[in-house]
Amino acid sequence: MTTTFKSGESSKAYKTKTSQLLTMLVNPRIIFNEIPVGLPDTNTLVVDNSQSMDLESVPVQGGVLVKTLALSLDPYMRNRMRPVDVPGDMPALPLGETVTGFGVGVVLRSETPLIKVGDHVYGFMPYQQYIVVPSIGANSLAMQGLGLQVLENKYNVPWRYYVGILGMSGQTAYYGLKDITNPKPGETLFVSAASGAVGHFVVQLAKAQGLKVIASCGSDEKVKLVQGLGADHVFNYKTANTMEELKRHGPIDVYFDNVGGATLEAAIENAAQKARFVLCGMNLWLLSRYRVKMEGLIMTDWVDKYLDEFLEVVPRDLASGKLKYLEHVYHGMDKVGQAFVDLFTGGNVGKSVIVLEEEDAH
16 A cells, blocks of 8 residues: 655654554455345355454444454354344344354453453454454353453363354253253264264264264265264265164164254154154154153353353363364355355365464463
């Protein structure tokens, strides 16, 4: 960028202008570009570089200025991609506006005693490089507006883990097994989409609790990955008959459902007496026949009860190597279009994360 010194302009004015130019940076953001019909395509989410921000002078209004390090991509986001006048479980994303979701970042400026410069924070935020959060509540829940949680990271895991296995997907697996299903050693658990963000963690947690684990995946490559996590029987649902596989290796005491549809129907047909299912599906009339307990899971319902335990146990076990983490990292915002498509076409393995900048946790 070239700065021209105009005739009659004072040296002080020139220095001020130059300083502003040095701190005025492009602030790229991910916008919701078009409402998909069926599956999303690479134009559903796009990057917009038209906005900028002066990092030194932008008002933070008693809050913080955050530089984003990593962003989460999750299937639930597809449900928000609808006209704003169509009702749904979560607010619709306004077309042409910045996408919001879970992210982790580092604080560049702070005007609150609750958060220091250099702190790393996690929360529900706009998907852009630099974010101003004008007011902060101590450890406010991520789903409540733009509340941020300060991260301790005493086990020095990569910061991007906090939008992956230490974020919504990992907590969904942990809370679902711990509180809803209450599994007992020797029981049989079936998990679908077992190589996915939630499923691969369910496999490991279940094995650690002494369960027999049956798992389904969408490719032979993914089958091998899940076998490496310790599952007792893994099959490719595209080439095997799910109903027959469950008859052969069931009955099922616990089912962690990530896909619904025919897989859920097969699980219900092969349920043990008093089985427990996490999430939802079809053919609900069969549940009373087998006295199956089925419960929907929204991880925020258990945050107050289990978050402290989760953030102690899981980072420790990741750092020690006791737990393995499958993640699909996309470097740079420009990868978001394809990354989002991959979520729905089997192009990813594990948790999908957009990394804007790697930062050493040590």
